[in-house]
Amino acid sequence: MNDQPQQGRRPGTLIIIGGGEDRDPKGRRAILKEVARRVNGGKLVLATIASHKPEGYFADYEKAFADLSIGEIVELYVEDRREADDPDKLKMLEGAAAVFFSGGDQLRITSQIGDSKIEARVREIYEGGGLIAGTSAGASMMSETMLVSGSSAVTHRVGDLHMAPGMDLVRGVIIDQHFAERGRFGRLIGAVAHNPRVIGMGIDEDTAAVVEEGKLRVIGSGAVYIVDGSDVSYCNLTEARTDRVLSMHDVRVHVLGTGDRFDLAERRPTPAKDEL
């Protein structure tokens, strides 16, 4: 592993998971297998930082990864922000091929390790060609501005969303998870309405977007929804009282299933079949 960010070298891979990925040792485990394939016998750091009570997560993932040829799997937890610069904690990231952020509260990740040595080390792993994976809260935190909360299963009301600076591992994207399961279409559209420069990416449970070189590919059993606001002809975001329902016309949506790809810069999807 390199201690300095390597400019000009191709960054690594993100696996952005919508939560609820199959972890049953007898199940398909499509997403964990993809993680393991990329760890390729190396070291996986399971970061349970998003959780207020991390107990159980590590044992669960250790069991799920047991037969998937991970060389070494260690748990990284920080109780409070002081620990985020702790040399012993930093040592856990040494030689890691991948860091996997489990679920919980995305604000716990950013408030505990934002601008810390652990964060710098995670970024180095990514920029050195490593893998950063995250599920649920661990997915949301990857964007530059992240979704923190907002009503699910209701049409977005202006002023209803809570956003915050994320870890900025992927640019120009805002991520939502448990997407179809919690009826979050309204809130993702609401987030994109604030600034159509960002693409909305809604990820179903047991589904992931594998991001490499500015392109994503879908794996898992659900869909990744892309909300592209670049053609929006009308939006009432600033005109409305905060309890008014959002209007937004001419939103482009892509529903991407397994194997489908999406070019984040070009904002264009490619069907799975064209990749065969």
Place this chain on the structure above:
Amino acid sequence: MNDQPQQGRRPGTLIIIGGGEDRDPKGRRAILKEVARRVNGGKLVLATIASHKPEGYFADYEKAFADLSIGEIVELYVEDRREADDPDKLKMLEGAAAVFFSGGDQLRITSQIGDSKIEARVREIYEGGGLIAGTSAGASMMSETMLVSGSSAVTHRVGDLHMAPGMDLVRGVIIDQHFAERGRFGRLIGAVAHNPRVIGMGIDEDTAAVVEEGKLRVIGSGAVYIVDGSDVSYCNLTEARTDRVLSMHDVRVHVLGTGDRFDLAERRPTPAKDEL
């Protein structure tokens, strides 16, 4: 009321409600007030046909409409299909300015009164310039092909939807209700995927699409989502196994709030503010 459909005369109005409309006698009741305004002191027939047990519906609506200057309000229920041609039942529709279909099971409406004298009379009221309103199941049944069931809160899987012939009061549209509340975006996209000739119309609770002369206007506290598949560049509907998740690229979506309009033939929205 006229006994014959009147060709060439402007048809009436549909008020298509996403369920859960405010019925609190002390509440805003935006939708019921719109119904009452159009009944304009005339006779309103409350059709509780969608319900297997209609008890309670009528009393509830009677209370909600009590101070809204409805001239007369009567309940129309049919226990079984034989009753759908019963002269006493038909008499209830005599002189009606409006028929309001309450919620329940849309298949109960179509299977009990489809191709009956009651249906013919309802259509005559509509074609004579009257109002047909419907909430929840009473909304779904209005389209030519209607959505009967399909998983909510999950991305559509090919083969997962149950559709059936509807009452065909509005052409080229397929309607879903309780839309944001039950996370039904995936299933409405799935319905449109079958034939992008139809526009998907997803209506939130306490929200309605008022359809007149081929245009709709939104009233109520939520949104009407329009799913327009006419630009879809890729869809895997026929290629996939029935348990595979749907892929659909380049879907156009409009989120319409109160006062927004949509031209069903042109497939174009107009913001509320342009109407002021």
